[in-house]
Amino acid sequence: MCGRFTLATTQDQLSSTYGLSMDPPAPRFNIAPTQDVLLVRKTPETGLTGGVARWGLVPEWADDLSIGSKCFNARGETVLEKPAFKAAIQRRRGILPMSGFFEWTEKSRRAWYIFGEELLSAAAIWESWTDGDQVVESCSMLTRPADDFMAEVHDRMPVFLSPEDFEPWLDDHPIGTPEIQSYLQKSVPLERHEVATKVNDLSQDSSELIQKIDPIQGSLFG
Template identity: 45%
Template sequence: MCGRYTLAVSPSRLAARFSVTPPLDLQARYNIAPTQSVIAVRETTEGRQLATLRWGLIPSWAKDATIGSRMINARSETVLEKPSFRAAFRQRRCLIPASGFYEWQTLPTGKQPFYFTLRDDDLIAFAGLWEQWRSPDGTVVESCTILTTAANEIVAPIHERMPVIIPSDLDALWLDPAADIGQLYDLCRTPPPVTLHCYPVSPAVNQVRNDSEALIQPYSSLTSG
């Protein structure tokens, strides 16, 4: 799964990686959590653009927004079968930029967080879906979910699932509204290999209120030996 991630990058680097206009204000975030606002890249009739979405997809047919907290991830293997995700997969795909992400390993001492980044230090592009929901009072909420797949050899010792990561040369395919659905489905089920680096970090990341660069520093009690 993917339950926390980071985005700490300059506006110019974000713009260059995703071919979008640089955002006016981009704060470094080291503990992005479900239900918070996140940045996503979408293809529109006016070109590729950044959008601010709520993390936790709210289906258009939902009675209230609380369902979104249970839909932060969508399993790629069943995404075309689930009423909550299948329409978005066909029509509303996005990329969710990240600097890295966290996964937790269950140890005798408790759950230990690990931090994952690309080895070449490039920005990560999670495969995402987005949806628009209108509340009973007429408020429009745009939300998103991150697709997941079986963990690769780097993530598997820590967690059985990982986010689907789209390589930069496949950005256009993922965002293309006319892309072949079967090809996109195969891309999610068997994503291209990515070279990840991981290391243990402080359990302080477990608390959403903690948000500083210290969260991504190697955790000495596990790395010193």
């Protein structure tokens, strides 16, 4: 599961990574499900575009938005069959840019920040849900079994795309199991360090949350 991530980027990074001409969103260091996130998509008219979506996919058949709080991650192994995701994965694929994400070891609940040297591009799917005049665009992050690096912290991780994956992933052609499996097996270079457990508090949102702490200090003072 990936339930928290960060995004602190620049206009130059968005342009060099995705070719986007847009002002970067305000830096955020504790993004959680049901909050608005930056979603990169491809349209026939404009190519790659960046917009806002609610993190937690709401299928078009849902009665209300509440299902989104449980659909912020989509397991890559079952995404083609799950009722909430099987329509979106075929035609509505996107990218969630992130600077890094948080994960907790299951036994000790120690908090870790995982990041890369460059902007990370998490594979996502999205939907548009309507209720009368209300239109809500929402998304879910694809996850996969942990690679060797992440397995020391948790058994799941986001599916990350390399730049050469952007075009085939964002194209709206139908997708099948072999193609999904190829994405689940890809890895990108990552680093990690332990952080204070104050990240557990959703009211906290500052760069202090990603600062490295001494493990002993972290276990005593959190």
